[in-house]
Every structure is written in structure tokens, then in C-alpha cells.
Amino acid sequence: MTKAKIVKANDGDTLCEIAIRHGFADCGPLRAEKANKDLLKRPLRRGDKVTVPPIKKKTEGKTDKKKHKWKRPGIPPPEIRFVHGSKSRPCKxxxxxxxxxxxxxxxxxxxxDGQQPFPSAFGFDEDAHADPDAFKIEVVDPSANGGPVTVELEAVKRGTKKGEFVSIGAPNANMRKIKVECKQVKPDNKVRLRSRYLRLVTDEWDFKELSGAPPKTDGSAQALLTTDTADGNDGDADKLEILDQYVRARHTMVCCKAADPDKCKIEAVVPIEPRRRRVRVAFHLFHETAGGTTMVASVGKKEVRHRVRHWFRRIYAQAELSPQLVGPEIEILAPPPANMITIAAFDGSKSSGRNSAGAVSKITLRSRANGANTDWTVPLKPNLTPKQVGDLIRSNLPAGHSAVVARNAVCIGKTRGSADVIITRDDGKRNQILIASTDDTRLNGKITIANPNVKLLGNPVGLT
Structure with a gap:
């Protein structure tokens, strides 16, 4: 090459890489070119025009008949990538x-069997290989002269510019970026280096198991935290999805003569779980009492958003799933009224049609809405199943009322199931069953009112 050449860069290119591809040992000559002055303090981007100066030839003063071997610098070309590795294939x-x-x-x-220790040594390991999600970082750097070298591994997100990836930062910034040591793969290969086995994890406890607390800084960390930033406030912190993040490995070229922080860095960026699927969820919260304002277990919309976008995300991410709140997203309701009666719970008894005096048996009911009571009775017939009793109640409702009857599953060891009857008012007013009893000799004591107690829901797992 006798004159300067213009090379268009791609995302992830460095001045050192371009220099080595064109026969230089490092990026020094490219950095000395005035045309490249705007490229010296930032990563190269696709479309950047890099000026490559001509190589200066050196002529020896005399000839000889000896055969000389010349090693071209930078061969093989610098590279960084993610691998799972194999037992017998050549690393390349x-x-x-x-x-x-x-x-x-x-x-x-x-x-x-998932019961063996995760190895901390370098090289192939059968137990670690059994985890298809374990990975290594491989660095090819002829100037490293066998290493070891330290690679920066970081969970990142897309930036505002095309092809840009930026740090996520707090919380847990020191767990989202770790140092990883890479050593020679084989004694006779000084250009190809690999890390220990590594894993991505979604919570701080798993991270600490493999990377220490505080995080190790000597290159022996083996877990990278790829998790949420959710706080439940429905802002930008809640929007960061675990499965929308990327993992970036970055290696500073040993041959680069530039001063920090402007040294050339080769990098590899890959997505997390691109096969992800979205799981649509919505939640219904209850006040403790009708017309009240106190939430059950003091759990409101903020707490639910935080649990979904924090805990659900972390657990579901391992299955390549991402929970998404959909309409109505989070709805606040009054507690359900006691407007359901159960007939012959557990044993599915039929009616006798008679009371203890031998007269026709009946069901006595009382409901209340807006402080007003409504009373009525339902005469029974012999040998009615619980579902038929429910249908009879529905057909004998007072004006302005409706009912839904459902047959329940048969209990173990029984021949038929019970039935549920939900009674509502046609005007939409809150309806409550106060009395549901019978004098039927078979069903006496077996017609009950379901009284939902939302306070028992509480906070069973204590997640915040």
C-alpha cells in the first residue's frame, strides 16, 4: 500500500483491529493520522471512516541466500466470543x-443429577458441561503472549443510538459488571484464552454463591447478575425487562499503546433468551370491608407492580417467560359478598322431602341489600340431588333476584357432588345471604352460607 486508504468501520471495530488487518502491529500509526482525530476517544460505529496510512517499507543494504521466516503481527486476528465448549473438538x-x-x-x-459442585477450575469439566446454559468467554489476542488477561463482563441495555449498548447501573451495579480472568487453553497455544465456566443469575443470593459478597475483583467471579430494577412506581425502573437485556464481554487489547481510558477494546454482545414469550397477567385486589379503604394485608397497586416486575420476572425468566400486566392490570374491588349457599357439601346427599314431623320440608332463606331484608321459603320434593335443589331455589326466587347454580366435583368415596347457588340482585345492589336453613331430615345442617374472608389471604410468602 503506497498511499492512505479509507476504511469504513462496523459496530464493535477498534483502531487496533483495523491496523492489524492492514499489516500494522498496533493502532499507533492510525492514531497519528490527523484525519482520525475525532475517532480517538470513543468506540467506532458503523459507517465511521478510518484513514489507514501506507506501510513504510524498509530495504536491507545487501542480499544473502539464507531463508528467513517472518511472522506477521496480529495473526490470527483479535477476537472475543461466547462459547459453551466441547470435550474433544479443537477450541477454534x-x-x-x-x-x-x-x-x-x-x-x-x-x-x-444437579448435585455436583460447580467447578471453579479452568478447562473442560463434564459436570459443568451438563448445564446447557453455562458458558465461557474466549479471547484471541496474539499480543497477549499467553496471558492471562482480564475481561469485563457486563449486563447492558440498548441505548438511544442505533447499535449502542449502555450500562444499567444501580441497584446492584457491582453485580451487573464483573471481572473475568482468561487463561491459555493449551500450553502450545499462546493466542487463544478462555475463562472458567460462567452463569447468568437473576437474584443476589445466587450471585453471591459464585461471585462472592462483596463481589470478587480478582477475575474468579463466575456469576453475572442479570435482573430487574423494579421499584413498583410504574416509571422507567419498572420498564426494564430481564429478557430484553444483553451481555457484553469486553477485552482491552494488550498491544494498544493508547492511554486509558482510550485503549482499543474488542467486544462481543449477545441477547438474553431471544426465544422469550410474554405471559399476560391481571390482578384483583380487595378492600378489607365493603365501602372501606383499607387494603387486605396493606397490599396496594404499588406493591403488586413491584412483585410482578421484580419477583415474577426473576422466576419466570429462567423459563424464558416474561410477565406482562394487561387490562385491567390491577383492579381494586370490594370483598365478595356472602351471597353463595352450598347444598350437601362433601357428601352430595339427596333430599328426603319431609321434616321430622312428616310434613313437606322446606328451605328458609333471608337476604339483605341496602339494609332491607327479603325472606322466602322453597318447598322440597323427595330424592332431589343437590343440583336439583339448587335449580328449585332458582325457580322460586323473589322478584328482582337471579341465581347461578353449579354442580361441584364428587368427593372421594361419594356417589355425587354438592352444588353451589350464587344469588344476586337484578339492580346490581350488593346482596348478602343472612339465613339459609332447612328442616329436611337428610339435608338438615347441610345447607351452608359461604362467607369469604379476604383477610385470610394476607401475605403468605412475605414478598416485598
């Missing part, structure tokens, strides 16, 4: 991972 033939998955193993366990 291992497939590159196009995406990473969150591990489903117990964080510090491995093996086909």
Missing part, C-alpha cells in the same frame, strides 16, 4: 453462542 472449531440463557441449575451445583 467450537461454535460461538449467539445468545445466552439464565441457568436453571442451583447456582453452585452441576452434573447430570
Amino acid at each position: 472449531n467450537d461454535s460461538s453462542l449467539r445468545f445466552l440463557n439464565i441457568s436453571n441449575f442451583v447456582s453452585n451445583k452441576a452434573g447430570d
